[in-house]
Every structure is written in C-alpha cells, then in structure tokens.
Amino acid sequence: MQKKLIREVVVFTTLLIFLALMMHPDLLSHPQERFSLMQERENFLHPFIYTFIIYTVIGVFRWIVKKVINLFTKRKNT
Numbered sequence: 001m002q003k004k005l006i007r008e009v010v011v012f013t014t015l016l017i018f019l020a021l022m023m024h025p026d027l028l029s030h031p032q033e034r035f036s037l038m039q040e041r042e043n044f045l046h047p048f049i050y051t052f053i054i055y056t057v058i059g060v061f062r063w064i065v066k067k068v069i070n071l072f073t074k075r076k077n078t
Helices: 002-023 031-041 046-077
Strands: none
Touching: 002 046
8 A cells, every 4th residue: 555655646746847847847947946936926725726636637538448448358368
C-alpha cells in the first residue's frame, strides 16, 4: 500500500512540474519573477487544482485500461 501511495505522489508531482513548465516556460529562465508574480496575485492553489483535474482524468483512463486488460486476461485464461 505504501509503495502505491509513493508511486501516485511521484506521478502527481511529475505531472505538476510538467504542467507548470508547459504553462509557464519562463519558469526556468526567470523563476524569481514568476514566483513574485504568483505571490502578488495570491494564487497559490491554482497549479494544484489544475493538476488534480488532469490527474483525475488520467486516473479514470488508467482505471479503464486496467479493467479492459483484466477482462481480456480473464477470457484468455478460460
């Protein structure tokens, strides 16, 4: 159970970093300006909200794929 939780935290964090870099390419070149702008606007939660939405969509897709694979492996074994 702990391995699963760690894996999902890694997936979420990787997704968060990927989305942040895709949305804000200046994050690598001028990170201090980006963080000061974020602090100025007080929008600290929006990256987590967007990441959670995308993570949920990906999670549903992963669940569907897992069910389809299990269905085919059950049919193959019988």
